[in-house]
Amino acid sequence: MIPLIELKDVYKIYQMGDNTVYATKGVSLKIFKGEFVAIVGQSGSGKSTLMNIIGCLDVPTKGKYFLNGSDVSALKDDKQADIRNKKLGFIFQQYNLISKLNVLENVELSLLYGGYSSIDRVNLAKAAIARVGLSDKMKNLPSQLSGGQQQRVSIARALANNPSIILADEPTGALDSQTGIRVLNFLQKLNNEGNTIVLITHDNNIAMKAKRIIKIKDGEIIYDGVPENAFEE
Amino acid sequence: MGFTQAFKLALKSILSSKMRSLLTMLGIIIGVGSVIILISLMNGVTNEVVSAFESMGTNVLNVSIVGRNSSRKINVNDMYELYTNNMDVFMAMSPTLNVSGTIKYGTTTYTSTSLNGVSEDYAKMNQLEMQKGRFLAYSDLNDYHKVAVVGTYFDQEVFNNNSIGKYIKINGYQYEIVGVIEEQDDSAEGSTDDCIYIPYTTAAKVSYSKVSSFTFATINPEYNEYGTYLIENSLYEVLQNENYYSVSDRATLIETATEMTSMLTMVLVGIASISLLVGGIGIMNIMLVSVTERIREIGIRKSLGAKRRDIMSQFLIEAGTTSALGGIIGIVFGIFVSEILGNIVGINASPTFPSIMISFSISVFIGILFGFLPANKAAKLNPIDALRYD
Ligand SMILES: Nc1ncnc2c1ncn2[C@@H]1O[C@H](COP(=O)(O)OP(=O)(O)OP(=O)(O)O)[C@@H](O)[C@H]1O
Numbered sequence: 001m002i003p004l005i006e007l008k009d010v011y012k013i014y015q016m017g018d019n020t021v022y023a024t025k026g027v028s029l030k031i032f033k034g035e036f037v038a039i040v041g042q043s044g045s046g047k048s049t050l051m052n053i054i055g056c057l058d059v060p061t062k063g064k065y066f067l068n069g070s071d072v073s074a075l076k077d078d079k080q081a082d083i084r085n086k087k088l089g090f091i092f093q094q095y096n097l098i099s100k101l102n103v104l105e106n107v108e109l110s111l112l113y114g115g116y117s118s119i120d121r122v123n124l125a126k127a128a129i130a131r132v133g134l135s136d137k138m139k140n141l142p143s144q145l146s147g148g149q150q151q152r153v154s155i156a157r158a159l160a161n162n163p164s165i166i167l168a169d170e171p172t173g174a175l176d177s178q179t180g181i182r183v184l185n186f187l188q189k190l191n192n193e194g195n196t197i198v199l200i201t202h203d204n205n206i207a208m209k210a211k212r213i214i215k216i217k218d219g220e221i222i223y224d225g226v227p228e229n230a231f232e233e
Numbered sequence: 234m235g236f237t238q239a240f241k242l243a244l245k246s247i248l249s250s251k252m253r254s255l256l257t258m259l260g261i262i263i264g265v266g267s268v269i270i271l272i273s274l275m276n277g278v279t280n281e282v283v284s285a286f287e288s289m290g291t292n293v294l295n296v297s298i299v300g301r302n303s304s305r306k307i308n309v310n311d312m313y314e315l316y317t318n319n320m321d322v323f324m325a326m327s328p329t330l331n332v333s334g335t336i337k338y339g340t341t342t343y344t345s346t347s348l349n350g351v352s353e354d355y356a357k358m359n360q361l362e363m364q365k366g367r368f369l370a371y372s373d374l375n376d377y378h379k380v381a382v383v384g385t386y387f388d389q390e391v392f393n394n395n396s397i398g399k400y401i402k403i404n405g406y407q408y409e410i411v412g413v414i415e416e417q418d419d420s421a422e423g424s425t426d427d428c429i430y431i432p433y434t435t436a437a438k439v440s441y442s443k444v445s446s447f448t449f450a451t452i453n454p455e456y457n458e459y460g461t462y463l464i465e466n467s468l469y470e471v472l473q474n475e476n477y478y479s480v481s482d483r484a485t486l487i488e489t490a491t492e493m494t495s496m497l498t499m500v501l502v503g504i505a506s507i508s509l510l511v512g513g514i515g516i517m518n519i520m521l522v523s524v525t526e527r528i529r530e531i532g533i534r535k536s537l538g539a540k541r542r543d544i545m546s547q548f549l550i551e552a553g554t555t556s557a558l559g560g561i562i563g564i565v566f567g568i569f570v571s572e573i574l575g576n577i578v579g580i581n582a583s584p585t586f587p588s589i590m591i592s593f594s595i596s597v598f599i600g601i602l603f604g605f606l607p608a609n610k611a612a613k614l615n616p617i618d619a620l621r622y623d
């Protein structure tokens with residue numbers, strides 16, 4: 001079976017004057033369809049860098065990235081945009097909703113860039129909003145929602161396009177633990193429905209909910225396996 | 234992303250900060266407004282000039298003999314002969330003689346009056362209608378009658394609407410008033426209505442001057458050129474010098490006047506267009522600010538799959554919509570102000586439809602032109618940097 005995501009010896013190197021920063025240092029990994037992977041590590045260990053590469057928001061300095069078997073390591077801007085639009089759904093720590101647009105319009109965005117007709121857009125967006133249980137808040141602006149509700153809107157937006165992979169960078173970071181758990185339960189539910197999820201967190205308890213944990217330190221993978229053994233030292 | 238979608242987005246963004254949008258548009262509003270005002274006013278002036286000339290008849294050729302050679306003289310009969318020999322070209326002819334003399338009625342002397350010696354054909358050629366009485370007749374000319382036809386100034390202001398049959402003194406001779414020409418201007422002193430026509434034969438006799446100009450009317454303005462050629466030919470035959478005469482044709486005069494006013498319009502519009510340029514720079518400035526303010530939004534859109542051209546068209550359409558709105562406001566403002574100014578000056582100043590369309594297109598074009606730099610800047614943003622931007 002071809003992995004959905006395959007990284008081969010991926011480096012991301014930043015040159016800061018005389019300083020060379022290795023944000024990722026030879027990372028290789030495979031993620032298959034239907035997995036729920038948590039990437040953990042300390043602040044500055046390179047989690048977000050890795051997710052940006054997986055999410056086609058960034059390209060590796062060195063190494064290869066195969067998405068669904070095809071090499072996407074050195075794609076041009078617009079090709080990357082196309083892949084983000086069709087294959088990936090993002091959930092960010094700061095929700096990243098557009099403040100001038102209401103819930104429905106925010107959820108419609110990726111469909112808009114995907115070239116759906118306006119009827120399809122509205123129907124798909126409404127379905128996605130219904131899945132996160134916010135049908136009654138369709139016309140609200142982000143500022144008229146609680147943090148947890150905003151995060152659910154961003155989940156609906158990530159789901160609307162029916163992506164192959166959902167990437168979540170610290171989705172619970174800005175939420176209280178109760179709400180965080182609810183969001184996480186929702187991600188678990190999505191995974192049970194067959195969605196592939198890559199979750200980034202520095203909270204071990206949250207990571208334990210995943211089926212697989214990848215631990216990163218200084219840009220290198222130091223653990224890759226089941227959650228049970230991940231945190232025993 | 235479709236155009237209508239982008240357009241809606243742009244309108245939303247413009248309406249979300251009305252004051253700023255209005256200030257952004259101000260340069261375009263003023264630029265388009267002044268272009269419309271200038272075009273309207275110049276249009277009004279041109280029409281005024283053209284219709285003034287046209288009311289005098291476009292088929293009229295004015296011939297003046299400026300030089301005089303002792304042995305070669307233009308004789309009135311020669312010109313009459315030229316006319317009668319070419320009745321297929323000319324419709325009428327009148328020798329004209331500008332008389333300088335004192336005009337007196339009672340104890341008052343009238344100095345602003347234009348006094349002309351003409352023939353019986355003159356009224357027909359210049360579309361002069363009679364209000365009362367009659368114009369000069371062939372017998373008046375033939376028999377050197379001392380009769381006069383006056384403008385409404387004399388009838389109304391001098392003779393209390395009762396001038397027919399009265400006598401007016403010109404250079405010491407009494408002339409009987411036989412007709413009043415219909416009002417052409419406002420009957421005031423010094424206006425077109427302050428005029429007297431007397432037979433050119435009488436005028437030549439009493440003022441001892443020679444007829445030195447002629448007015449010909451062609452049967453159709455299309456014959457003006459040929460008529461001019463005929464007249465010039467016959468004058469050259471006699472005078473043997475092109476500098477001794479000139480033939481001017483009103484249709485050509487109108488053309489020249491129209492050319493001049495349209496050239497003036499171009500220059501003025503060119504100057505007014507500088508404010509359009511300034512307006513464009515204003516739009517560029519605000520769009521650059523708006524791009525910086527929305528870097529995060531651009532990052533989000535890109536992370537969701539917006540391509541360069543999506544972002545580009547979003548900002549271009551926003552700039553174009555802003556300037557188009559400014560253009561529409563400017564056009565309305567311009568039409569409004571030109572109506573008012575036209576009323577004050579007393580001309581019909583309204584813009585032509587093409588001038589409205591052109592100013593509208595130019596304003597949209599300027600918005601897109603000056604929106605290009607900011608839009609390009611937004612489109613080229615790196616998604617991660619944009620997402621991280623605070
Ligand atoms: N644009 C950049 N220029 C230079 N260095 C960078 C850049 N982006 C990231 N880095 C560096 O790369 C390293 C990894 O950063 P990254 O954001 O991936 O960490 P992280 O694991 O997500 O941390 P956190 O948990 O705090 O979000 C850090 O040392 C960071 O300073």
Ligand SMILES: [Mg+2]
Binds near residue numbers: 047048049
């Ligand atoms: Mg991070």
